[in-house]
Amino acid sequence: MPVSDTIKAVLFDRDGTLLDLQATWAGAFYFIIRDMAGGDESKIQTLADYSGYFMDSRKFDMRSRLLTGAPSDYCARWAEICERPYGEDFMRDFTDLSLKYCDVSPTFLPGASQALDALKHAGIPMGIATNGTESSARRQMAHLGYEDHFFAVIGYDSGYGAKPEAGQVLAFADQLQIEPGDVLMIGDSLHDVHAGKAAGAMTLALPTGAASSDELLAEADQVISSLADLPLMLGLPLPVSAPQARPSLPL
Incomplete structure (x- = not known):
């Protein structure tokens, strides 16, 4: 039918x-990744590599887990990279940053x-x-x-x-x-x-x-x-x- x-x-x-995807989120995730990593360049690069994100060009690899998965699918690893406990505080920070930068260029x-x-x-x-x-x-x-x-x-x-x-x-x-x-x-x-x-x-x-x-x-x-x-x-x-x-x- x-x-x-x-x-x-x-x-x-x-x-x-x-x-x-690229126009809306690529610029936003440049700032989200940097802020979640606290400006630490090593952590920034590790987060980007894990996430399928290119910091230099501010673009996603179209196979990036960020494009289809929920934050709960990848934020446990993000917390590990950032050397922070994975839990409500970490997810609250991620959610706040997503909201802060989501309207950079929708x-x-x-x-x-x-x-x-x-x-x-x-x-x-x-x-x-x-x-x-x-x-x-x-x-x-x-x-x-x-x-x-x-x-x-x-x-x-x-x-x-x-x-x-x-x-x-x-x-x-x-x-x-x-x-x-x-x-x-x-x-x-x-x-x-x-x-x-x-x-x-x-x-x-x-x-x-x-x-x-x-x-x-x-x-x-x-x-x-x-x-x-x-x-x-x-x-x-x-x-x-x-x-x-x-x-x-x-x-």
């Missing part, structure tokens, strides 16, 4: 799906804002499910002027677990009081696809981040090249801007 036939709500991954991928506008115009509820923090996702959407587009924003720290587990998707469906099978989960990684499938949702993938088209085609219900294609796929009209008044000619 085509994914467009039965959906009642759409749940988006954030990084690599709505937001350009950047939508091509077609993302138009897709969000089309879904909102059609009255389809939307949410975000991210393996980052809820607070950073909310701040980024506010920075971009899109916070009112989302019924729910769910992070790894929102109490429902992290992808590829099903908790975030199930929580979104539960909050809307719909069946998980009525949700379309959209993401760029196998974590997103697996989370959607584990919850019983439909899955749509994009090769715009952490996984290739071939990897996604083997797992997702459908793959599209860009969110610019989403409104057409769902049979939605693109919102039309209000006509501009014709300027008066001088007499």
